Amino acid sequence: MxxxxxxxxxxxxxxxxxxxxxxxxxxxxxxxxxxxxxxxxxxxxxxxxxxxxxxxxxxxxxxxxxxxxxxxxxxxxxxxxxxxxxxxxxxxxxxxxxxxxxxxxxxxxxxxxxxxxxxxxxxxxxxxxxxxxxxxxxxxxxxxxxxxxxxxxLILTEMEIPVLVDDGLQVTIAHIDNFGNIILWLPASSEFHPSFLQLPGGRIEPVTEVETYSEHPGILFLQGSQNLMEIAVSCGSASDHLGVSTGDMITLIRERDR
Amino acid sequence: MxxxxxxxxxxxxxxxxxxxxxxxxxxxxxxxxxxxxxxxxxxxxxxxxxxxxxxxxxxxxxxxxxxxxxxxxxxxxxxxxxxxxxxxxxxxxxxxxxxxxxxxxxxxxxxxxxxxxxxxxxxxxxxxxxxxxxxxxxxxxxxxxxxxxxxxxLILTEMEIPVLVDDGLQVTIAHIDNFGNIILWLPASSEFHPSFLQLPGGRIEPVTEVETYSEHPGILFLQGSQNLMEIAVSCGSASDHLGVSTGDMITLIRERDR
Amino acid sequence: MxxxxxxxxxxxxxxxxxxxxxxxxxxxxxxxxxxxxxxxxxxxxxxxxxxxxxxxxxxxxxxxxxxxxxxxxxxxxxxxxxxxxxxxxxxxxxxxxxxxxxxxxxxxxxxxxxxxxxxxxxxxxxxxxxxxxxxxxxxxxxxxxxxxxxxxxLILTEMEIPVLVDDGLQVTIAHIDNFGNIILWLPASSEFHPSFLQLPGGRIEPVTEVETYSEHPGILFLQGSQNLMEIAVSCGSASDHLGVSTGDMITLIRERDR
Missing domain, CATH: 3.40.50.10790 (S-adenosyl-l-methionine hydroxide adenosyltransferase, N-terminal)
Incomplete structure (x- = not known):
């Protein structure tokens, strides 16, 4: 066509x-x-x-x-x-x-x-x-x-694969986009539903699973448009808010993992 | 064509x-x-x-x-x-x-x-x-x-309309462009000819009405290319010089208003 | 075609x-x-x-x-x-x-x-x-x-021509590119082979003539892609490393000039 x-x-x-x-x-x-x-x-x-x-x-x-x-x-x-x-x-x-x-x-x-x-x-x-x-x-x-x-x-690039750890699922930040959304090396199909996330420094923050960027205040966890899960903040930059960068690791924690 | x-x-x-x-x-x-x-x-x-x-x-x-x-x-x-x-x-x-x-x-x-x-x-x-x-x-x-x-x-956007005040005409900064030119929500056809401008903090500066960006030193007031009036500085950034941002209000003052 | x-x-x-x-x-x-x-x-x-x-x-x-x-x-x-x-x-x-x-x-x-x-x-x-x-x-x-x-x-732009000085060849920085490579107003055909370079402040640094950006550590001197000679640093910004800007002059020094 x-x-x-x-x-x-x-x-x-x-x-x-x-x-x-x-x-x-x-x-x-x-x-x-x-x-x-x-x-x-x-x-x-x-x-x-x-x-x-x-x-x-x-x-x-x-x-x-x-x-x-x-x-x-x-x-x-x-x-x-x-x-x-x-x-x-x-x-x-x-x-x-x-x-x-x-x-x-x-x-x-x-x-x-x-x-x-x-x-x-x-x-x-x-x-x-x-x-x-x-x-x-x-x-x-x-x-x-x-x-x-x-x-x-051919020369390979190692995919950053999520790792199951005691506390939950450890995932790598793939990219911070122009909005400050944190794109994770976690496929949108992974069906992992965290209630908290642990930042590189150890800080733990509650996270709400949502479907859009603007329906809820606080730290959001949602299926992004790039077939990967994202962490976002409504009307703000999640990466600035959480102080994280590409390559950092975040642990996603389910309620029952705590 | x-x-x-x-x-x-x-x-x-x-x-x-x-x-x-x-x-x-x-x-x-x-x-x-x-x-x-x-x-x-x-x-x-x-x-x-x-x-x-x-x-x-x-x-x-x-x-x-x-x-x-x-x-x-x-x-x-x-x-x-x-x-x-x-x-x-x-x-x-x-x-x-x-x-x-x-x-x-x-x-x-x-x-x-x-x-x-x-x-x-x-x-x-x-x-x-x-x-x-x-x-x-x-x-x-x-x-x-x-x-x-x-x-x-349809959802509206409110136009920032110039307001006649005692001291002159109060206008909103629509945009600061890449050159630091201050584009005002004041149509180029408005035929208002200020001699001074009052900045958000109260400071008053003389302004010269001109036709091009480079013919005169100091703070310039001219008809820009976007059908709106602009405040500029020859070979410099007017927004840096005056310390103003988009959304700020500036009062344009005619000689006889003072 | x-x-x-x-x-x-x-x-x-x-x-x-x-x-x-x-x-x-x-x-x-x-x-x-x-x-x-x-x-x-x-x-x-x-x-x-x-x-x-x-x-x-x-x-x-x-x-x-x-x-x-x-x-x-x-x-x-x-x-x-x-x-x-x-x-x-x-x-x-x-x-x-x-x-x-x-x-x-x-x-x-x-x-x-x-x-x-x-x-x-x-x-x-x-x-x-x-x-x-x-x-x-x-x-x-x-x-x-x-x-x-x-x-x-027509209005001219003066070309910055390299000048032979006692200590070597004085050249002007034409441009710093996105990688921090220092592009010199020195044609790639000039066949000048320096061993040192003297920075605007007087500091002298050894320089290695190479053919690619990544084959050697330290400060590199090479034929760039713009038909001009360049100063580069492998995997880094030469302009940051040397603290120079467009328009600055650098003196290229051959071993025998010292």
């Missing part, structure tokens, strides 16, 4: 430099068909493969089959780390093989050819991955000419 | 998360025609319906007839507040009925159907409004199948 | 206001052909013609012939400064004649017609330059009807 292909971009380049635009310019000038460009985000913390992997993981369900995703969080640019194309849900993800795609259910993967002579060793996003995107957008059959990579040989 | 329709987006999502991209992905994957996407801004203060209403108000003249505007400043997401389509100058605005469109001259309005089963209750921007946008972009006649809403029943 | 023309935008408007969107809306509504829009950046420091000129200079190689570039860092908006179209590498740059294009190899230049009655004197980006962009995108032959400007009469 889609008329034009969509290219999604994610990077840690920020938007104060022209690096993102330079990649887009290369892609647009080399595509032999129309392409719509959507920025996932360029505000990933510099070099944070884990944050990039999170964003790719939660966006995955929105990426239509046939799309191309260019992901450039690439602290090892210019070194031996290889570039790859990964097929996920019928979309093609291009970027460094450094764990960025490690949370996605990869069907097939291919290695990108070595950079051409004259490529910079400091900006493969523009000089290696962007041309590969343009190639793939123009001719999806191109991957069949690349060298396949065994999925087992 | 326009070849493709334009979709304008405004939200309080920021650009550090992939929420905006998730909405765009849904829209692009469901449109049966080409669409150009323009971000109005996503930096609206979290939950600030008033700031969203300001931005929609000042952008209105630039939105071509036939465009679709998706506005998601939606602190009540998932609660009883309804979703609406509003027709303004031949363009269609989609979002929550919470006052966001309250400063616009709405011609007609319709209620969106209730969310489908499986929609999140925390992200109607993606799960309810984005599909409605795609539907409307693909088939503008769709609105005729929706339930009309009487304009009088 | 490109199917649609690309319009590149740069400004100091930020993205918290709708000014950028207002320009895009004007352009899209007036173009008689499809156009892809790419934001170079809108985070140029307010009024910093020099920063705008830097970004245009380093992006230049990525701008395809036939593109249009709209550049609005325009502190003198509404005053006597004229608007111009400059042809560079077969692309057309539109904006104020204030030095913004002063680092680019301009082939030909034309003066824009005076603003039409009813144009604001505070937002030529939207009211003068955007319509000119739309005109030029729709009909590249339009420039032939404009008044040519002699390149010598």
């Amino acid at each position: 889609t008329l034009v292909k969509t290219l999604f971009l994610i990077s840690d380049f920020g938007t104060s430099d022209t690096y993102v635009a330079q990649m887009k310019a290369v892609i647009l000038s080399r595509c032999s068909c129309s392409v719509a460009i959507v920025d996932l985000t360029h505000d990933v913390k510099a070099g944070s493969i884990r944050e990039g992997a999170f964003h790719l993981s939660v966006s995955r369900n929105c990426i239509p089959a046939g799309s191309v995703v260019l992901a450039v969080i690439d602290p090892g640019v210019g070194t031996a780390r290889r570039g790859v194309v990964c097929e996920i849900d019928g979309a093609f993800y291009i970027g460094p093989d450094n764990g960025l795609f490690g949370l996605l259910p990869i069907t097939r993967a291919w290695q990108l050819p070595d950079p051409q002579a004259g490529s910079s060793r400091t900006f493969h996003g523009r000089d290696v991955f962007a041309p590969a995107c343009a190639r793939l957008i123009s001719d999806p059959g191109w991957v069949e000419f690349l060298e396949p990579v065994c999925r087992e040989n | 326009t070849l493709v329709k334009t979709l304008f987006l405004i939200s309080d999502f920021g650009t550090s998360d992939t929420y905006v991209a998730q909405m765009k992905a849904v829209i692009l994957s469901r449109c049966s025609c080409s669409v150009a996407i323009v971000d109005l801004t996503h930096d609206v203060k979290a939950g600030s319906i008033r700031e969203g209403a300001f931005h929609l108000s000042v952008s209105r003249n630039c939105i071509p007839a036939g465009s679709v505007v998706l506005a998601v400043i939606d602190p009540g997401v998932g609660t009883a507040r309804r979703g609406v389509v509003c027709e303004i100058d031949g363009a269609f605005y989609i979002g929550p009925d919470n006052g966001l469109f309250g400063l616009l001259p709405i011609t007609r309005a319709w209620q969106l159907p209730d969310p489908q089963a499986g929609s999140s209750r925390t992200f109607h921007g993606r799960d309810v409004f984005a599909p409605a946008c795609a539907r409307l972009i693909s088939d503008p006649g769709w609105v005729e199948f929706l339930e009309p809403v009487c304009r009088e029943n | 490109t199917l649609v023309k690309t319009l590149f935008l740069i400004s100091d408007f930020g993205t918290s206001d709708t000014y950028v969107a207002q320009m895009k809306a004007v352009i899209l509504s007036r173009c008689s052909c499809s156009v892809a829009i790419v934001d170079l950046t809108h985070d140029v420091k307010a009024g910093s013609i020099r920063e705008g000129a830097f970004h245009l200079s380093v992006s230049r190689n990525c701008i395809p012939a036939g593109s249009v570039v709209l550049a609005v860092i325009d502190p003198g908006v509404g005053t006597a400064r004229r608007g111009v179209v400059c042809e560079i590498d077969g692309a057309f740059y539109i904006g104020p004649d204030n030095g913004l294009f002063g680092l680019l190899p301009i082939t030909r230049a034309w003066q824009l017609p005076d603003p039409q009655a009813g144009s604001s004197r505070t937002f030529h980006g939207r009211d003068v330059f955007a319509p000119a962009c739309a005109r030029l995108i729709s009909d590249p032959g339009w420039v032939e009807f404009l008044e040519p400007v002699c390149r010598e009469n």
Whole structure:
């Protein structure tokens, strides 16, 4: 049904430099068909493969089959780390093989050819991955000419799995969003119903399970929009209120666990 | 004359998360025609319906007839507040009925159907409004199948109207822009010519009426580009210089009022 | 090969206001052909013609012939400064004649017609330059009807040229990027190989010449992706580490200069 292909971009380049635009310019000038460009985000913390992997993981369900995703969080640019194309849900993800795609259910993967002579060793996003995107957008059959990579040989990102402990369920903070909502590495389907939560410093706070952000005062526990459970505060920032950050661990406590 | 329709987006999502991209992905994957996407801004203060209403108000003249505007400043997401389509100058605005469109001259309005089963209750921007946008972009006649809403029943945003006081004209600061220019809720057509302004704390400052930002030193009063009067400082931030914020009131004083 | 023309935008408007969107809306509504829009950046420091000129200079190689570039860092908006179209590498740059294009190899230049009655004197980006962009995108032959400007009469931006001093080579910091990499006004082709660098305060630090950002600890000197030499720190911000800013001067010292 889609008329034009969509290219999604994610990077840690920020938007104060022209690096993102330079990649887009290369892609647009080399595509032999129309392409719509959507920025996932360029505000990933510099070099944070884990944050990039999170964003790719939660966006995955929105990426239509046939799309191309260019992901450039690439602290090892210019070194031996290889570039790859990964097929996920019928979309093609291009970027460094450094764990960025490690949370996605990869069907097939291919290695990108070595950079051409004259490529910079400091900006493969523009000089290696962007041309590969343009190639793939123009001719999806191109991957069949690349060298396949065994999925087992791709760099992994370890998923932060909830751990049952005496006091309840210990979960890791996956991300703090723009509203200060605390997104947990706890699937929305997990059916765990806490009455309290214990913060990194040991403090215990009561929590109310709700369905929307604004129906109840206090600290809220709810199914977010990213298929993960969230901790929120109505009309406020839960992360500011609780003083927690991405990567911190929180213990969810049921009434009967106390 | 326009070849493709334009979709304008405004939200309080920021650009550090992939929420905006998730909405765009849904829209692009469901449109049966080409669409150009323009971000109005996503930096609206979290939950600030008033700031969203300001931005929609000042952008209105630039939105071509036939465009679709998706506005998601939606602190009540998932609660009883309804979703609406509003027709303004031949363009269609989609979002929550919470006052966001309250400063616009709405011609007609319709209620969106209730969310489908499986929609999140925390992200109607993606799960309810984005599909409605795609539907409307693909088939503008769709609105005729929706339930009309009487304009009088839409949630209002109160316009901050200038008030004549003994000392002059009391006006509210509508917005501080990126340059620190102070945009007032005072129409450019108001023909009020102050010589002084009184700040919230009582301090009185001389002001010079000018036509451009850079022709005169000191505190400037001029017709801005948003059809509202502005207070500015040449090569500097007027809001920093005067220590004022959005929502503060300033009294404009004519020579003869003193 | 490109199917649609690309319009590149740069400004100091930020993205918290709708000014950028207002320009895009004007352009899209007036173009008689499809156009892809790419934001170079809108985070140029307010009024910093020099920063705008830097970004245009380093992006230049990525701008395809036939593109249009709209550049609005325009502190003198509404005053006597004229608007111009400059042809560079077969692309057309539109904006104020204030030095913004002063680092680019301009082939030909034309003066824009005076603003039409009813144009604001505070937002030529939207009211003068955007319509000119739309005109030029729709009909590249339009420039032939404009008044040519002699390149010598355009406002210049002085290039910061490296200076040989007793202690080595004195270079100016052109830009600090999002990663804290220090981009120098020293062409990548300059073949100067320092062993030390002297900071503005006089401190001397050893520096290692490398090819990538991550192969070596300490302070690195390398060929960046913008055709300029850079000072970097592996997995960190060189500008934070060294306490330097754009415009500061650094002396590069060879072993034999000491």
